[in-house]
Amino acid sequence: MKASVTVNMHERIGEISPYIYGQYFEHLGNCMYPSVWDGDSPKSDNQGLRQDVIEAARELGVPVIRWPGGCYVDLYDWKDGVGPSGQRPVRPNWHWGGLESNRFGTDEFLSWCEQVGADPYVNVNLGTGTLVDALRWIDYCNGTETADALWRKENGREEPYGVKLWGIGNETWGDWEAGNLGADEYAAKLANWAQFAKKYDRQLQLLGVGSYEGNDEEWDRKVIEAAGKYLSYLTIHIYGCSIDRESSDEYYPIAFTPVYFENQLRKMISTLDTTLSRMHKKPEHPIRLSLDEWNIRHYEANPSGKEGYSLNRNSPRNLQDSIFAAGIFHAMIRLSPHVGMANYVFLVNGNGIMNVTEDAVIKTPLYHLFKQYREWMVGESVSVDVQAPSRLTPVPQVSNPEYSAELERKHQPVSSPYIDAVGAIGEDGSLRVAIVNRHLEESFELALGIPEGFESVATVWSLHHPDIHASNTPEAPEQVVPVMRDAVSVENGLNVSAHSVILLRFEKI
DSSP: OEEEEEEEEEEEEEEEOGGGGEEEOOOSTTSSTTTTBOTTOTTBOTTSBBHHHHHHHHHHTOOEEEESOSGGGGGOOGGGGSSOGGGSOOEEOTTTOSEEOOOSOHHHHHHHHHHHTOEEEEEEOOSSOOHHHHHHHHHHHHOSSSHHHHHHHHTTOOSOOOOOEEEEOSSTTOTTSTTOOOHHHHHHHHHHHHHHHHHHOTTOEEEEEOOGGGOOHHHHHHHHHHHGGGEEEEEEEOOEEEOOOSSSTTHHHHHTHHHHHHHHHHHHHHHHHHHHHHOSSOOSSOOEEEEEEEOEEEEEEOGGGOSSEEEOTTSOOBHHHHHHHHHHHHHHHHTTTTEEEEEESOSBSSSOSEEEOSSOEEEOHHHHHHHHHHHHSOEEEEEEEEEOOEEEOOOOOBSSHHHHHHHHHHOOOOEEESEEEEEEEOTTSOEEEEEEEOOSSOOEEEEEEOOTTBOSEEEEEEEOOSSTTOBOOSSSTTSSOOEEEEEEEOTTOEEEOTTEEEEEEEOBO
């Protein structure tokens, strides 16, 4: 099959934020203990932090990471997680079940971020906490002379951490959330808390809770009208889901679900722009979207013939998941700079891009994808024209099987090409092009329209495997790995394998 990709250098879209390749921690299952923190492991430092995980995260280039949640945070008292590790109280994990040792707390998280080179994004407890609790947490991290700053110093950290990113609330619209609020109540509370956070430090970048998937325009409008002058980001959560890893039946629904994500992001951007245009007093700074929870969940049929599906968080991410994730990256790159951050759920275990055992760190195909996009697909987004065979989009697989069934009733298919491509100009002036072939079976002979001023040979990075369900496991940790080729001539086109991701880099002449 034949297709073409043409880069339009004169159509500059906007700056691509490295934060769109961000990650996420939450105290759930084995996502923190003993994978990120393990006081008994010879692989850990004197704070209990697994150094092999830190090394892998540093290699990954994690730009920003969100903690401590998520649903967990709205029942979390940050004061339980500071001070001498062995003296911290053991509590019930009020949301997710089990016990919480509090061994991984504020200082461990911020030390982890510094060792990795990632910016920390801390979510405060709006659900059951108080405004004073939140302000004291900020002061513990960033203060110099107060009682909480002195407490931090007693705990071994002399200099302030300088945490700039603070989220106020999490999925506050959800009836599963501690401190669930309606739009009017949340908007007013957010404005009040944000006002005092900004009084403490005007340079803080605050995140307010947007509606689920951008589907509640009234919620988003009320939040922006009440608190927009304080906010740097409005959050949005969208998840993909997989329910069949035995056949290829769900491949196209998953490969094209990013089209749904992009539509939902565009919907919220439109609501944001419309609301801001009607406000008498505009915010002094742009408000961007933060897709601060997203991933692709793996479900499986319930055992013993019981109806329905259950979530399998420890099923390893596979090549099919990488085709999906690359599509999400492309949506955010096209929507730069309106989308300014994203946080994949989770970095470690539980849907993670790294699977951590007692002895090893297994890098999933998603790990390699995140690493390469983080390295190459930054800078300034440029327009790309794609001419390729298309298909009607299947019903997207979103959130969970029941929710996907609801979407089927209102799904309106659109024609979307098998080839999805985006472009970026790096700080060094080089041109980078990312291409996903979403066709399950057919490769493409791709004609490339590269602007004048760039070499006709490229460095080519590719991620592919014949089996769309192939993954990396402790028994086969390198079953799916990328291939890098230098000085590949593209004058006569480029062959793009079925169900593959390819990144190209062209140097300036």
